[in-house]
Amino acid sequence: MATSVYDEIREAIVVGAIVPGQVLSENQLATDFGTSRTPVREALHRLEIEDLVERLPRGVRVRETSPEEIIDIYDVRITLEGAAARAAAERATELDRRRLRVAQDAMVAAGSDPRQRAETNRHFHEAIWSASHSPTLVDLLHRLNVHLVRYPTTTLEGDDRWTAVLSEHEELLEAIESRDALRARQIAETHMTAAREVRMQMYAEQGGRPTRS
Structure with a gap:
């Protein structure tokens, strides 16, 4: 109970x-x-x-999470996302790769609703974490991400950012499918660094209010 x-x-x-x-x-x-x-x-x-x-x-x-704390979480998440992507490239099964493709297709099919974009994006990242077959990484990433997803706005509202995210995810998926672990890690870290920069800009424009990933 x-x-x-x-x-x-x-x-x-x-x-x-x-x-x-x-x-x-x-x-x-x-x-x-x-x-x-x-x-x-x-x-x-x-x-x-x-x-x-x-x-x-x-x-x-x-508990309310300050913008400074969320940026710190992002800094750690960049490294962990890179590690998860590398491990996924090395360890992903055929079923893992199919799940990743389904998650990417769901993102492509998502409309302009920010919450739908955020949800399909979260599912894609969770599929990568799962494909890493590292329970420790999965646990740490879930614990970090929970502090980012509970705020009402998202870094994925802008169409330009959404288009870039889809392209970056496709590159990442291709690296995982080809088992290029180094490239997968680099793409994941670059992708999350870009997300961090968008979040920083949103904080500057919104007076420091937390936003949803």
Whole structure:
């Protein structure tokens, strides 16, 4: 039960149903998720370890991530994405490569809705992580990414950036399919560095408000 409640509360935070800065009540969460306070308390403790919530003198609130912290996350993610792409080129099975192609096709078919773009982009990256066959990399990338996906705007809103992302993903997919590990790593790192730069520009234009990856 505790794991289930944890997953539900975590998902509510990730998708924005519970927003950054919101104060959480154990009693209210227990009512909302149809459980007792004990599994809620355990779930909040796990979320605190993940830095998704923080303790107040009285209560708990959803933690807000500063632009500086998100940029720092991006710096680490650049290296991890490169490592995952390299490992995917070396270890991907035929099924992994088919899943990556399906994920890329879904991105190509995505419309102009920013949330759909962000969702298909996330699925593509998660397919690469999975194809790396490195549980440690997958765990670290999921933990980092959760801090980026829970904000309402995305770096993929602009058509120019979206076109560039599709092209970069195609190059990355081709490198993985040809098992060129060095090129896959280089493309992934360059791709994520470009995303970081777009995010930095958005922060400058929006007064430092966090955005969705």
